[in-house]
Amino acid sequence: MLQAVTPDDDGAAMTLPPPNTAPTGVGLGLRWAFIDEVAAGEAPASIRFFEVSPENYMRRGGSIPGALETVTARYPVITHGLMMNVGGTTELDPAYLEQLRHFLGRMGARYHSDHLCWSGADGAILHDLLPLPHDPQTVQRCVDQIARIEDALGLPFAVENISYYLVPGGGMPEAAVISEILDRADCGLLLDVNNVAVNAENHGFDPIGFMEALPLSRVVQLHVAGGERRPHLDDLIIDSHGTDVCAHVQSLMAWVVERIGPVPVIYERDHDIPSLAELGRQVAQLQQVYDEALGRYDATAALVAPTPPPASQGAPIASLAGIQRGLSSVIVDRDGGEGLLADPQGWLAAHGVDSPDDLALADIGARRLRVYRSLVRGGLRGVVEAFLPRTIARLGADGFDAAFCAWLHASPPRSRYFRDVPGELVEWATEAWPADPHVHDMLVDLARLEILESEIDAAPQPPIPEGMVESLVLDRPLVFSGVPRLARFAYAIHTLPTDEADTTVPACEPTVLLLYRDDAHEVRTLALSTLAAEVLRRLIDDGQTVSDAIRGAAGTHDGPVDDEVLGRLSALLADLAQRGVIVGAHPG
Numbered sequence: 001m002l003q004a005v006t007p008d009d010d011g012a013a014m015t016l017p018p019p020n021t022a023p024t025g026v027g028l029g030l031r032w033a034f035i036d037e038v039a040a041g042e043a044p045a046s047i048r049f050f051e052v053s054p055e056n057y058m059r060r061g062g063s064i065p066g067a068l069e070t071v072t073a074r075y076p077v078i079t080h081g082l083m084m085n086v087g088g089t090t091e092l093d094p095a096y097l098e099q100l101r102h103f104l105g106r107m108g109a110r111y112h113s114d115h116l117c118w119s120g121a122d123g124a125i126l127h128d129l130l131p132l133p134h135d136p137q138t139v140q141r142c143v144d145q146i147a148r149i150e151d152a153l154g155l156p157f158a159v160e161n162i163s164y165y166l167v168p169g170g171g172m173p174e175a176a177v178i179s180e181i182l183d184r185a186d187c188g189l190l191l192d193v194n195n196v197a198v199n200a201e202n203h204g205f206d207p208i209g210f211m212e213a214l215p216l217s218r219v220v221q222l223h224v225a226g227g228e229r230r231p232h233l234d235d236l237i238i239d240s241h242g243t244d245v246c247a248h249v250q251s252l253m254a255w256v257v258e259r260i261g262p263v264p265v266i267y268e269r270d271h272d273i274p275s276l277a278e279l280g281r282q283v284a285q286l287q288q289v290y291d292e293a294l295g296r297y298d299a300t301a302a303l304v305a306p307t308p309p310p311a312s313q314g315a316p317i318a319s320l321a322g323i324q325r326g327l328s329s330v331i332v333d334r335d336g337g338e339g340l341l342a343d344p345q346g347w348l349a350a351h352g353v354d355s356p357d358d359l360a361l362a363d364i365g366a367r368r369l370r371v372y373r374s375l376v377r378g379g380l381r382g383v384v385e386a387f388l389p390r391t392i393a394r395l396g397a398d399g400f401d402a403a404f405c406a407w408l409h410a411s412p413p414r415s416r417y418f419r420d421v422p423g424e425l426v427e428w429a430t431e432a433w434p435a436d437p438h439v440h441d442m443l444v445d446l447a448r449l450e451i452l453e454s455e456i457d458a459a460p461q462p463p464i465p466e467g468m469v470e471s472l473v474l475d476r477p478l479v480f481s482g483v484p485r486l487a488r489f490a491y492a493i494h495t496l497p498t499d500e501a502d503t504t505v506p507a508c509e510p511t512v513l514l515l516y517r518d519d520a521h522e523v524r525t526l527a528l529s530t531l532a533a534e535v536l537r538r539l540i541d542d543g544q545t546v547s548d549a550i551r552g553a554a555g556t557h558d559g560p561v562d563d564e565v566l567g568r569l570s571a572l573l574a575d576l577a578q579r580g581v582i583v584g585a586h587p588g
Contacts, residue, residue, distance in 0.1 A: 022110055023049040023076040024262035026287045029269065030071065032056070032064070034276045039067040041074070044280025046287060049076040051266040054103045055083055055417055061460040061482065063521045072107060078221065078264055079107055080190070081114035083125065083416040086145050086159060087132040088118040089321040096416050097152040104155060111220065113158040113190045114149075116142065116178065121324035124412040126331060127383075127421065128376045129162045130324075133360075134177045135170030137320050139184070146185040158188030158220050163195040163227075163239035165202060165375075166368040168323045169360035173309035174199075175213035188220035193252040194268075198227045198239045207252055213309040216260050224253050224286065225268040233371045242271030244282060253286070254293035259304075261297045265290060322357030329353065330361075330369045331376045334409045341366045380408065380421055387422035387454050391447040393500040399438065406432065419458065426451045442505055445493040449513075452487055453523045456515045459483035467587035472573055474546045476585040478539055484516040484581055486528075486537055494525045519580045531557045531565065532572055546573070 027049035030038065037043065038050070050071060057068055071077070081100070085092070104112055117129040132138045142159070150157050161178060170177075182189055191214070193207075200207040226243030230236060245267065253265060267283055274282075329351045330340065340347045345362035353361065361369065381404055385392055392400045404425070411428045413421050426447045433439040459482060468479050492506045494513055512533040514526045528536065534556055538549035550569060554561040576582045 022078065023264050025049075026265045026267060026283050026290050027051060027076075027078070028267050028279060028283055029053070029080075030068075030077070031270065031273060033273045034279070035064065035067045035071065037276050038075075039070040042276065043075075044277060044284070046280045046284035047075075049078065049264065051078045051080050051268075052107060053080055053082050054100055054107075055081065058099055058103050059417065059460060060458050062457050062517065064458075065460065077107055078266065079104055079109045079112050080160075080266070081112060082418075083119055083127070084114035084149065085119045085125075086114060086116055086149070087138060087142050087320070088120055088145075089141070089324055090120055090123060092145065092148055092152070093416065094152070097149070101153050104153060109155060111156040111158055111188065112153055113160055113188070113221065115162050116159040116181065117162045118324055120413075121321070121328045123414060124328060124332065125414060125416055126328065126376050127379055127413065127418050128372070130327060130372065130376075131162065131164035131166060131168060132177075133168045133170035133318060133320060133323055134172040134174055135320075136172070138170065139172075139177060139180050141320060142181045143184045146181070146187050150187075156188065157185075158190045160190040160192050160223065161195055162192070163198040165234075165236055165238075165371045166364045167203075168327065168364065169318045173213070175210055175306075175309045179213070179215055179306060182215055182218050187218075189214065189218045190221045190223065191216075191219045191256060192223035192225075193256060194223060194225040194227060194245070194249045195239060197246075197249050197252055198237045201237045208255065209307070210309070211252070211256065212304070212307045215306050216256065217303050219256065219260050219263060221263055222253060222256060222265040223268055224249055224265060233374060234367050236371065238375070240271055241268045245286060250286065250289045254289050257290055257293035258296045261299060262294060318357040318360035322353060323360065326351075326353040326357055326361045327369065327372060328412075331373050332408045332412045334405050340369065344369070377404075377408070380404075380413070383418055384422045384425055387419070388426070388447055388450050389500050390496070390498070390502075391443055391450055394443060394446065394503065395439070403429065403433075403439070419454070423451045423455065440505070442491045442493070442508075445489040445491045446496065448487065448489070449493050449525075452485060452515050456483065456485060456517050456523045457521070459517070464583070465586055468584045469587065470584040472546065472577060472582065473585035476545055476588060477543045478546065478582050479584045479586060480516075480540060481519075481580050481583045482517040484514060484536075484540055486512060486514055486533060486540065488512050488533075492527075494527055514581075516576075516579070516581045524579070528572075531561075532569065535569060 025048060028047050030050040030052050052068070057064060115129050116132070118132060119128060119130060120126050146157055146159070159181065178189070196207045196210055200210065224245045225239065225241045226245055227237045228240045228243055230238045257263070265286070267286060269279065326348050333351060344366045345358050348358040348361055384404065395403060407425045407428045411424070413424050415421070415424060429447055430444055433444050434441065461482060465479060469476070472478070489511045490508065492509050492511045494511065495506050496502065496504060512528045512530070514528055514536060516524055518524055531553055534553040535549045538544040538552055539546065544552065573582065
């Protein structure tokens with residue numbers, strides 16, 4: 001079980017040690033908030049290894065890849081995914097799996113894990129961990145998906161139990177669902193003991209009894225984190241990863257370690273992240289609890305066989321696809337308010353959810369359905385606000401709320417990468433906002449500029465061609481650093497102050513900007529003349545030589561391309577070379 005077999009360079013099978021011979025004890029989830037400090041060697045000694053979520057680093061440029069490379073050279077790492085959509089009815093994305101396979105290979109992953117949940121339906125990706133029905137249909141779907149995932153990744157796979165705030169029908173106990181999936185898929189379990197604690201509190205069961213019903217011999221890793229009670233969300237404990245690990249969760253971690261022995265434990269912290277020094281102190285405290293539990297572990301004692309959980313009573317049976325379509329509708333639809341509260345079944349039926357799926361969801365109650373509406377929409381709004389601060393400030397609270405609701409209803413996210421969500425909203429806005437009299441024309445340009453800046457900041461560095469000439473050569477294509485982009489705007493948008501409180505309206509004049517990343521990974525803009533923009537378009541987008549680009553651009557220029565114009569173009573190219581945008585010419 002969980003023996004990693006990956007191909008070496010000549011295609012032969014290469015067997016790796018099982019994952020639980022990798023780091024053990026307590027490590028930390030690696031986050032952007034402190035990755036630079038870790039790369040600089042400033043992590044406390046108590047933090048001995050890290051967990052990396054590939055979706056946060058794949059297709060990512062700027063300073064992040066170098067920092068991650070430094071961290072992985074210095075520390076052991078474990079990988080853990082966010083958006084596999086194991087239980088989803090949408091088919092797995094081959095391009096994503098291929099990119100993930102290459103990333104895991106670079107990380108030296110011994111196995112990979114993701115959540116036992118669904119994260120999107122009908123092509124939409126909602127960027128949250130949504131609950132599955134507890135029924136045989138779900139079990140079969142997950143078993144089939146896990147087989148496909150392991151084939152695609154060439155690695156063993158483990159699934160993580162999630163926190164959930166409703167159970168969309170099915171009738172099987174959760175522990176029975178997890179156990180059957182693990183057995184039939186022959187995969188590992190990433191046991192999140194904080195999720196067990198959250199679910200036990202919210203749904204009224206004994207967390208120890210729940211874990212006794214699981215096949216603990218399949219546990220390959222643990223997660224611990226902190227949750228918070230949210231009175232406005234039906235008074236539920238929410239798995240926020242925004243507080244310290246409470247004593248109760250620490251005791252559950254100890255209970256598991258005492259029974260299964262050494263495994264990696266990851267402390268997850270995603271919100272209200274304290275200093276790295278404080279995180280190191282908390283890891284040390286968790287390590288002490290771990291060590292004390294490990295001291296009570298008897299390696300010669302056999303694990304107690306799982307205790308079968310009691311059968312659930314009278315839960316509605318519904319289709320996996322129908323449940324996912326119904327909850328997705330609750331989340332993305334404009335009208336998820338009073339109509340849903342007044343008549344859940346009628347609202348669901350009116351939104352295309354057939355019987356008995358509408359009955360199963362209505363049986364849960366509108367208040368719990370609206371918990372997921374609030375959580376998912378809150379997460380999506382948060383990432384949009386982070387990437388489009390100036391645009392949102394000018395829209396105002398009501399304007400942003402209207403735009404967000406209209407976008408989510410008409411064109412929900414499709415990318416598995418959370419940081420792509422704001423760009424998807426802007427793509428919708430470029431069509432929708434010009435027809436909206438409440439939105440100033442200039443805001444499309446401002447939103448596009450903010451997204452382009454974020455894309456340039458995150459764009460991966462293309463490989464430098466072997467044999468590159470480190471000078472400008474007229475008869476060869478040029479090599480550019482990063483991924484410079486040319487963009488056309490209706491307004492002189494680059495003249496706006498960066499202050500979010502500013503309300504200036506720039507001049508309404510056609511503008512072409514070159515956006516690029518300098519040597520310090522800062523994003524810069526440069527306004528260009530029409531001729532300069534056409535030359536650079538041919539150099540960057542078409543890969544033409546300098547001579548061909550100037551000759552071709554001259555045919556589109558109104559005036560003569562004389563020595564004065566050629567001199568300005570030469571000065572521009574020299575300036576871009578000095579800025580580090582142009583790094584040389586392709587070999588002959």
